[in-house]
Amino acid sequence: MLMPEPDGQVLARRGDIVAALRAMVLRESIIVDEDELRVYESDGLTAYRQLPLIVVLPETTEQVSRVLAYCHQAGVKVVPRGAGTSLSGGALPLADAITLGLGKFNRILDIDFANRCVAAQPGVTNLAITQAVEGEGFYYAPDPSSQIACTIGGNVAENAGGVHCLKYGLTTNNVLGVEMVLMTGEVMRFGGKHLDSGGYDLIGLITGSEGLLGVITEVTVRILRSPETARALLIGFPSNEAAGDCVAAVIAAGIIPAGMEMMDKPAIHAAEDFVQAGYPLDAEALLIVELDGPEAEVAYLIETVEEIARDNGALTLRVSQSEDERERFWAGRKAAFPAVGRISPDYYCMDGTIPRHKLPVVLNRIRQLSARYGLRVANVFHAGDGNLHPLILYDANEPGELEGAEEFGADILRLCVEVGGVLTGEHGVGVEKRDLMGVMFTEVDLKQQQRVKCAFDPDGLLNPGKVYPTLHRCAELGRVHIQRGQTRFPDIPRF
Amino acid sequence: MTETLKPETPDQLCEAVRWAAAAEEAFEVLAAGTKRSFGRPVEAGHRLDLGVFAGIGLYEAEELVLAAGAATPLAEIEAALADKRQRLEFEPPDLGPLLGAAPRLGTIGGAIACNLAGPRRIKAGAARDHVLGFNAVSGRGEIFKSGGRVVKNVTGFDLSKLMAGSFGTLAVMTEVTVKVLPVAEETRTVLVLGADDAAAGKAMSAALGAPSDVSGAAHLTAPVASASGIERVAGAGGAVTALRLEGPAPSVKVRARAIGDLMKNFGELDELGSADSAVLWREVGNATFFAGDDGGPVWRLSVPPAAGARVAAHILDGIEGKVFYDWGGGLMWLALAPTDDGGHGVVRSATAQHGGHATLVRAAAGVRTRVPVFEPQPAPLAALTKRVKEGFDPLAVLNPGRMVAGV
Numbered sequence: 001m002l003m004p005e006p007d008g009q010v011l012a013r014r015g016d017i018v019a020a021l022r023a024m025v026l027r028e029s030i031i032v033d034e035d036e037l038r039v040y041e042s043d044g045l046t047a048y049r050q051l052p053l054i055v056v057l058p059e060t061t062e063q064v065s066r067v068l069a070y071c072h073q074a075g076v077k078v079v080p081r082g083a084g085t086s087l088s089g090g091a092l093p094l095a096d097a098i099t100l101g102l103g104k105f106n107r108i109l110d111i112d113f114a115n116r117c118v119a120a121q122p123g124v125t126n127l128a129i130t131q132a133v134e135g136e137g138f139y140y141a142p143d144p145s146s147q148i149a150c151t152i153g154g155n156v157a158e159n160a161g162g163v164h165c166l167k168y169g170l171t172t173n174n175v176l177g178v179e180m181v182l183m184t185g186e187v188m189r190f191g192g193k194h195l196d197s198g199g200y201d202l203i204g205l206i207t208g209s210e211g212l213l214g215v216i217t218e219v220t221v222r223i224l225r226s227p228e229t230a231r232a233l234l235i236g237f238p239s240n241e242a243a244g245d246c247v248a249a250v251i252a253a254g255i256i257p258a259g260m261e262m263m264d265k266p267a268i269h270a271a272e273d274f275v276q277a278g279y280p281l282d283a284e285a286l287l288i289v290e291l292d293g294p295e296a297e298v299a300y301l302i303e304t305v306e307e308i309a310r311d312n313g314a315l316t317l318r319v320s321q322s323e324d325e326r327e328r329f330w331a332g333r334k335a336a337f338p339a340v341g342r343i344s345p346d347y348y349c350m351d352g353t354i355p356r357h358k359l360p361v362v363l364n365r366i367r368q369l370s371a372r373y374g375l376r377v378a379n380v381f382h383a384g385d386g387n388l389h390p391l392i393l394y395d396a397n398e399p400g401e402l403e404g405a406e407e408f409g410a411d412i413l414r415l416c417v418e419v420g421g422v423l424t425g426e427h428g429v430g431v432e433k434r435d436l437m438g439v440m441f442t443e444v445d446l447k448q449q450q451r452v453k454c455a456f457d458p459d460g461l462l463n464p465g466k467v468y469p470t471l472h473r474c475a476e477l478g479r480v481h482i483q484r485g486q487t488r489f490p491d492i493p494r495f
Numbered sequence: 496m497t498e499t500l501k502p503e504t505p506d507q508l509c510e511a512v513r514w515a516a517a518a519e520e521a522f523e524v525l526a527a528g529t530k531r532s533f534g535r536p537v538e539a540g541h542r543l544d545l546g547v548f549a550g551i552g553l554y555e556a557e558e559l560v561l562a563a564g565a566a567t568p569l570a571e572i573e574a575a576l577a578d579k580r581q582r583l584e585f586e587p588p589d590l591g592p593l594l595g596a597a598p599r600l601g602t603i604g605g606a607i608a609c610n611l612a613g614p615r616r617i618k619a620g621a622a623r624d625h626v627l628g629f630n631a632v633s634g635r636g637e638i639f640k641s642g643g644r645v646v647k648n649v650t651g652f653d654l655s656k657l658m659a660g661s662f663g664t665l666a667v668m669t670e671v672t673v674k675v676l677p678v679a680e681e682t683r684t685v686l687v688l689g690a691d692d693a694a695a696g697k698a699m700s701a702a703l704g705a706p707s708d709v710s711g712a713a714h715l716t717a718p719v720a721s722a723s724g725i726e727r728v729a730g731a732g733g734a735v736t737a738l739r740l741e742g743p744a745p746s747v748k749v750r751a752r753a754i755g756d757l758m759k760n761f762g763e764l765d766e767l768g769s770a771d772s773a774v775l776w777r778e779v780g781n782a783t784f785f786a787g788d789d790g791g792p793v794w795r796l797s798v799p800p801a802a803g804a805r806v807a808a809h810i811l812d813g814i815e816g817k818v819f820y821d822w823g824g825g826l827m828w829l830a831l832a833p834t835d836d837g838g839h840g841v842v843r844s845a846t847a848q849h850g851g852h853a854t855l856v857r858a859a860a861g862v863r864t865r866v867p868v869f870e871p872q873p874a875p876l877a878a879l880t881k882r883v884k885e886g887f888d889p890l891a892v893l894n895p896g897r898m899v900a901g902v
């Protein structure tokens with residue numbers, strides 16, 4: 001992966017930059033020693049590593065503003081970072097950039113049950129928000145599997161999803177307000193405790209912007225009353241096709257489950273070996289369908305889904321009889337990544353989305369690719385919304401295997417786009433899928449997106465080298481190519 | 496002379512936009528034109544009619560996705576969806592009658608451009624939450640697209656969100672792809688009679704904080720309730736607070752009982768079935784109560800829900816008018832007595848104090864030119880907004896002045 005050439009001048013000024021930063025934040029908030037910088041050298045995509053120039057850990061919005069204003073004026077690049085769990089290299093440091101860590105922004109600022117929202121600093125973990133309100137019977141709906149570690153700021157930056165987003169939406173559907181510091185140091189507030197900000201929906205734009213537009217310093221999210229009850233079905237199928245048909249039939253019946261997850265045979269086996277969740281080892285595909293709501297609704301829907309599953313050739317079918325059992329059903333799915341980590345020295349997690357009905361075709365092609373590359377693959381799948389997570393198994397110590405895994409992964413993503421899907425469903429483009437953007441978008445599409453970045457960060461100092469394969473100067477992007485003088489009325493129908 | 500151009504292909508549309516850019520002309524962009532009076536009067540010499548970009552292109556019910564030309568009438572889309580027992584979950588209101596136009600003419604592109612949302616906003620989101628992707632021509636005269644046809648998609652900036660609520664000031668959408676969802680099997684509405692605004696606010700907050708999955712929470716003050724077409728509401732003889740429950744029949748029955756129990760201290764109770772509920776919630780979403788009035792100013796405010804009653808009191812202390820609440824108190828519709836500023840002064844002082852934003856949805860063109868229609872922004876945000884606009888439409892060819900004077 002080619003990153004932008006580090007700016008030699010900035011590297012040479014490192015000492016001066018550190019000295020300037022010391023006037024803005026506490027001494028202990030600046031990390032310069034190689035040993036300590038090492039902690040920040042990669043994010044969840046560990047195949048890529050780079051030591052940052054300096055790490056700064058500010059504690060207040062005011063400090064973030066001063067640091068950014070300084071970097072803007074001094075021409076120093078900045079990479080924002082939450083917990084560093086990104087799986088696409090979004091928080092990968094640059095040799096000539098400050099990594100701005102938001103770990104010290106770890107306070108919940110306001111819990112407002114009357115307005116059903118929570119305001120938190122960006123370094124608060126996803127799970128901590130739910131923990132802060134669950135005593136009153138509320139929760140924050142988006143639940144990425146990394147929720148103990150990942151931050152709400154990182155969730156907004158990546159528009160994180162989770163197994164429950166089929167029914168309750170992604171991060172973007174649950175954010176009410178954002179405070180963000182622009183690269184100039186200007187502090188902007190968008191939205192608040194009300195729905196839909198007036199004017200352009202800049203919150204919607206910021207959500208999923210991967211740290212390219214500004215540094216998020218506060219987030220207000222909606223909280224929901226926890227459902228009365230939740231129960232899950234664990235269903236084994238003789239083929240991926242049968243499981244896929246069952247998913248389609250559930251939706252056709254007008255049911256939107258709280259979660260609907262699928263695993264293929266290699267994933268089932270890896271998970272079962274790891275956590276003994278009681279998964280059927282003879283099944284080719286496993287579905288976990290969760291229904292939540294009032295007792296009466298759940299009982300009714302469980303029966304309906306049971307019937308649909310049997311009609312679609314289910315081999316085994318269990319309904320959770322207790323919270324304990326429901327959690328056991330999920331344990332294997334939630335531990336799927338580490339479980340695969342046990343059966344292979346390394347794995348590479350992909351994240352394409354496809355139209356659901358293409359699942360059998362895509363899984364078959366993945367199997368063929370697996371044979372071609374000589375690399376095993378296990379599939380977990382947010383079946384309800386078509387978000388596929390193929391886990392490619394490889395050994396980084398075997399020459400060529402990492403490159404093979406990357407090529408295999410790129411082929412899978414191209415395939416996702418080919419069948420009408422997209423490159424990434426929830427993990428973000430980062431550096432990982434940056435060079436594939438052209439598979440989905442034209443040059444005009446990409447330039448239009450980058451013009452939006454120009455409105456926020458005209459010098460391109462925030463997280464450069466991520467998301468967009470080609471960096472253009474904003475002056476060039478802003479130019480309008482019109483033929484002055486060509487003012488003859490266009491020859492099209494008029495009234 | 497004002498010309499109306501009616502391009503027939505995206506290429507012709509590009510040509511029209513490029514011509515305007517070169518000739519320093521501008522377009523008012525419209526499809527059915529039902530919401531022409533929503534926003535500031537556009538400062539443009541010509542019109543761009545998108546009527547040709549209509550028709551449902553793709554509808555895969557099992558994939559919960561539909562793509563259509565931006566000028567496709569919502570009525571056509573809703574009919575196609577109803578055949579498969581599906582719907583647009585954001586319940587796009589029909590503002591035609593409120594704005595003095597005919598009913599049922601609004602288009603999908605118009606609903607998205609204005610980021611409309613009905614009573615289900617509190618549970619299911621607004622138009623912004625349902626746009627999966629679009630094709631458009633920018634003010635630069637370039638064809639571009641964003642998003643896709645799947646729900647889970649974080650590939651690149653989410654420009655669909657930006658298009659929703661941009662009132663045609665950034666780009667001209669030619670095709671949109673939206674998420675669709677199954678129709679609920681049954682609907683019931685629990686009515687609480689006679690609560691005052693403050694008590695109703697508490698009642699709605701309690702209902703939305705209960706695990707009953709309420710999908711609509713509105714409060715109609717007495718003069719508004721009396722204008723309902725539903726006899727049980729109009730004849731209640733006072734204010735009516737309405738709480739909607741949707742879902743499978745056995746579940747709705749149990750939840751309606753639970754909400755009834757929770758509400759019994761707030762007033763006498765009544766209940767509507769599916770058919771009456773459909774009518775009542777359409778009235779709430781379309782603000783039908785204020786349609787056909789004298790055409791005086793109508794405001795729509797989005798505020799922190801718990802502040803709703805206080806915001807209304809603040810405004811109605813200063814100026815005569817009628818109010819009703821939706822979104823659990825977070826959305827307020829106000830019909831005010833006509834004044835020179837349409838109520839701008841007092842409404843803005845209320846949002847400044849309590850948070851949120853206000854839009855002057857209906858007023859005479861003169862008023863909409865004189866006072867800001869959308870919530871004025873602090874200078875840094877206004878500057879950012881302008882830079883975003885320039886990224887799409889640097890020469891202000893598309894709907895100039897529609898949202899903010901000079902932008």
Ligand SMILES: Cc1cc2nc3c(=O)[nH]c(=O)nc-3n(C[C@H](O)[C@H](O)[C@H](O)COP(=O)(O)OP(=O)(O)OC[C@H]3O[C@@H](n4cnc5c(N)ncnc54)[C@H](O)[C@@H]3O)c2cc1C
Binds near residue numbers: 043080084102149163
């Ligand atoms: C085991 C595992 C399971 C996972 N499961 C899921 C899942 O189920 N669903 C899902 O969506 N993701 C999942 N992820 C991915 C990851 O956890 C999410 O993308 C998460 O939102 C990243 O949060 P973070 O705090 O770690 O951000 P980081 O990794 O630190 O940063 C991610 C991106 O956000 C930017 N950023 C971070 N904070 C800010 C800020 N305050 N202001 C501006 N930009 C900022 C960074 O520059 C970077 O581009 C998983 C990851 C792992 C390791």
